[in-house]
Amino acid sequence: MRIAIIGAGYVGLVTGACLADFGHAVRCADKDPAKIDALQRGRIPIYEPGLDDLVARNMAEGRLSFGSDLCWAVEGADAVFIAVGTPSRRGDGHADLTYVYQAARGIAQALKGYAVVVTKSTVPVGTGDEVERMIREARPDLHFSVASNPEFLREGAAIEDFKRPDRIIIGVEDDSARAVMADIYRPLCAGHAPLIFTTRRTAELTKYAANAFLATKITFINEIADLCEMVGADVRDVSKGIGLDTRIGQKFLDAGPGFGGSCFPKDVSALIKTAHDHGTSLRIAETVAEVNERRKRAMSRRVIAACGGSVRGKTICLLGLTFKPNTDDMRDSPAIALVQALEDAGAWVRAYDPEGMEQAALILNEVEYAGDPYEAALGTDALVLVTDWDVFRRLDLKRLRDGMRWPIMVDLRNIYSSTEVEAAGFLYTCIGNGRSR
Numbered sequence: 427m428r429i430a431i432i433g434a435g436y437v438g439l440v441t442g443a444c445l446a447d448f449g450h451a452v453r454c455a456d457k458d459p460a461k462i463d464a465l466q467r468g469r470i471p472i473y474e475p476g477l478d479d480l481v482a483r484n485m486a487e488g489r490l491s492f493g494s495d496l497c498w499a500v501e502g503a504d505a506v507f508i509a510v511g512t513p514s515r516r517g518d519g520h521a522d523l524t525y526v527y528q529a530a531r532g533i534a535q536a537l538k539g540y541a542v543v544v545t546k547s548t549v550p551v552g553t554g555d556e557v558e559r560m561i562r563e564a565r566p567d568l569h570f571s572v573a574s575n576p577e578f579l580r581e582g583a584a585i586e587d588f589k590r591p592d593r594i595i596i597g598v599e600d601d602s603a604r605a606v607m608a609d610i611y612r613p614l615c616a617g618h619a620p621l622i623f624t625t626r627r628t629a630e631l632t633k634y635a636a637n638a639f640l641a642t643k644i645t646f647i648n649e650i651a652d653l654c655e656m657v658g659a660d661v662r663d664v665s666k667g668i669g670l671d672t673r674i675g676q677k678f679l680d681a682g683p684g685f686g687g688s689c690f691p692k693d694v695s696a697l698i699k700t701a702h703d704h705g706t707s708l709r710i711a712e713t714v715a716e717v718n719e720r721r722k723r724a725m726s727r728r729v730i731a732a733c734g735g736s737v738r739g740k741t742i743c744l745l746g747l748t749f750k751p752n753t754d755d756m757r758d759s760p761a762i763a764l765v766q767a768l769e770d771a772g773a774w775v776r777a778y779d780p781e782g783m784e785q786a787a788l789i790l791n792e793v794e795y796a797g798d799p800y801e802a803a804l805g806t807d808a809l810v811l812v813t814d815w816d817v818f819r820r821l822d823l824k825r826l827r828d829g830m831r832w833p834i835m836v837d838l839r840n841i842y843s844s845t846e847v848e849a850a851g852f853l854y855t856c857i858g859n860g861r862s863r
């Protein structure tokens with residue numbers, strides 16, 4: 427099949443490369459000329475494990491190409507996927523649909539024959555209706571369908587998630603769209619990924635409900651972690667103890683500095699706004715957003731307390747800046763609030779992240795960036811583990827400690843055990859362990 431993807435960011439690029447790998451002919455268009463220029467020269471503008479090989483192979487075999495011109499991408503396509511960003515609208519927390527509607531208008535002008543326009547971007551309930559209305563208004567005689575196919579991939583494991591998904595959700599309003607979507611995903615159905623056909627509005631809401639539920643799970647265990655600290659319990663064991671119950675499940679039960687990233691914060695906020703727009707409220711989601719926001723800044727108070735009550739004039743080493751490992755994505759990372767709060771309290775921050783420093787430098791310009799964890803820790807007054815990259819799990823603790831001015835470690839990801847870190851001479855604080863405080 428011939429497929430167009432509008433937006434070559436994390437989702438568009440992974441979707442395009444994977445669909446090409448299934449044998450479809452894929453053209454990706456992006457309005458950012460620098461991104462397209464890099465992709466055409468074989469450079470991947472984001473860090474995502476395995477993506478460079480997948481893109482290179484499918485480009486070489488002629489199934490995947492990139493361009494700036496939306497008309498070129500859409501020409502002759504059976505399906506056009508909209509995979510542009512839907513950030514939080516400044517000021518009110520609604521999803522900003524500017525890019526989606528721009529893309530829809532462009533597609534309306536470019537289509538020459540029947541195609542399914544598919545929203546892959548995370549969009550509020552009713553957006554598909556609006557996209558359909560816009561295209562119909564611009565092209566009253568055009569035969570087309572609008573479908574919703576939300577994406578559930580995780581950055582850092584995006585290719586695996588796309589190729590071996592737990593489920594594929596497709597919202598359609600007519601049989602033609604259903605047939606095209608079934609053809610596109612046929613290679614995955616052979617691998618028994620459940621293809622769930624539903625209405626467009628149900629598909630749109632399913633994505634938000636999934637993200638809000640996962641954000642709730644994280645926030646729940648974070649609050650339990652706080653209670654563990656008060657009562658002398660250990661959240662790691664509580665988490666294991668509840669997670670082994672298959673009704674609960676072990677994933678998303680790691681206590682930490684609060685959720686961040688390009689999806690959870692904005693999607694929880696947009697879902698709350700959707701509920702308000704419909705005269706109702708989602709009180710659990712509202713509480714999750716509020717508790718998480720407070721938590722991100724509260725992490726700095728832990729660091730300050732570990733440093734004896736003040737960080738003024740001290741240098742704090744941060745290991746990890748991205749919101750999770752295996753990505754360079756810094757959007758809404760808990761590290762941002764932490765750095766800002768530490769700097770507000772008078773500290774200097776030195777940091778190392780395996781992939782995120784280029785993006786981080788665009789936001790956090792007072793931070794000094796180091797070439798490796800040991801250089802980052804050298805001469806500092808405390809070390810804070812912010813992201814659980816694998817390289818931080820096997821650090822030479824004695825070497826780290828020997829380079830530091832004060833041997834203080836605040837482990838916001840519970841990577842280490844207190845026995846191990848204290849044996850290396852550190853004063854250790856982690857999350858949700860009543861005995862380490």
Ligand code: NAD
Pocket residue numbers: 432433434435436437438455456457458461496509510511512525528529546547548549577578579580581688689
């Ligand atoms: P992104 O910011 O990485 O990429 C969006 C791309 O769209 C950018 O390259 C931008 O230049 C391009 N673009 C914007 N308007 C355009 C237009 N009119 N024509 C052509 N290109 C245009 O965003 P992302 O992280 O890939 O997210 C895309 C959508 O997918 C969002 O709705 C997001 O919520 C959702 N999503 C993201 C993830 C994730 O892990 N990143 C996972 C699931 C769903």
